[in-house]
Amino acid sequence: MSVIKSGMVAPLVFELALCLAIAVLIARARKGQKLPTIRKVAGLDALDEAIGRATEMGATVHYSPGIGDIANPQTLASFAIMGYVAKTCAKYDTRLIQTNRNNVVYSVAEEVIKQAYADAGKSDAFNADDVRFLSEDQFGYASACVGIMHREKVRANILIGAFWAESLIFAEVGAQIGSIQIAGTANTHQIPFFIAACDYALLGEEIYAASAYLTREPVLVGCLIAQDWGKMVGVALVIVGAVMATMKNNSLKDLLLK
């Protein structure tokens, strides 16, 4: 009996290689070696602008991490951005209302925001009532968010995470009430709605780069470089695989299926 399940050899090799690359790059970052700069992501640069606008207007920032559960990578990526947004809001004494559909995400979000307020030296300003669990039902959550956006003077609407059919409801209402809107998701069928209705849209992978981009912490930047290496390997595999397929050679495909 094989120790590794059939079909899992290639993923294991790739993941180990990726982990190794991340470890090496983190070690290099910790030694203070020069790391490449990260290219500009307009949507992430605009977070400060959006919070700043809400601050000037004495208004509220609304943050939704989408409706994905805790095992969704987009939700995990959203926590990093949420922490940054909460810290910035705490710094400027701007009210932040964070809404949730999933009870576990709600619990983690509360911890993330509480920690962000502590990091900003404003622990006392943290209001647990502004981190809200609304409903586990998709459209129950959506209609509650619509109500909050209308009633709580939301002027900066940040929607980053896994969104499905409720995406346009949020973005459309945000536009209706005159909020500056920054939205991002990796769910390809929802990205067009965010592009159409929001001021800034983060496309797919850009939400995963956010933590490194916003903090510029060498360790996170090291991880981002390793991810870029993974993508470069992907590009190389596609080119080589397509050429080999044209020559009727399936050996690379067979190798990756192991």
Add this chain to the structure above:
Amino acid sequence: MVTTNWWLWLAAFFTVSIYTVAFADNNLFRFVESIFVGTSAGYMVTANWFNYIKPQLLNVQKGQYVLLIPFLIGLLVYTRYVRSIAWVSRISLAFTLGYGSGFILSKNFRPDFLTQVIATFRTLDTFNNWLLVFGVITSLTYFLFTVEQKGVVGYASKAGRWVMMIALGAAFGSTVMARVSLFLGRVQFLLTEWMFLVK
């Protein structure tokens, strides 16, 4: 002439009330929103009890005592309501986050990366296949964050952006069609089942 079935009246009332928010926030919408959120929360609590918690507790009764471990980890979440031991709730959150990350790593890598890469191994003998391979390569290049976007990488990245915008435009059209069909479903309900205006 309209229906005398009061359930349909209720459904029609909720449908119309929800749509009023398209004009402005109003008391009718607030009332219906509160009922919707409340009933959906209540429904979910009931569904979770009967679909997840009760069956597992019955399994514990049958001797599957190992199920008590996740049950106890779940109960730790409620310690957050007692300020002095609120930190204990972090244990279950840490467990859930760790499980989430591990689950993603083991489950998603093959379908999200390898399967996609293998699906791009097309014979380069048709325009469609060339387009697919070109689209994948340039779109992936757009998502390189730590490589300077100039020269070949810059051109590929710009092409990738165009490829994505065209694909997203097509997705937008198809999803809008689906949404219009949902809206028409509600209009059809109002006109046929409630008001009998259309047969």
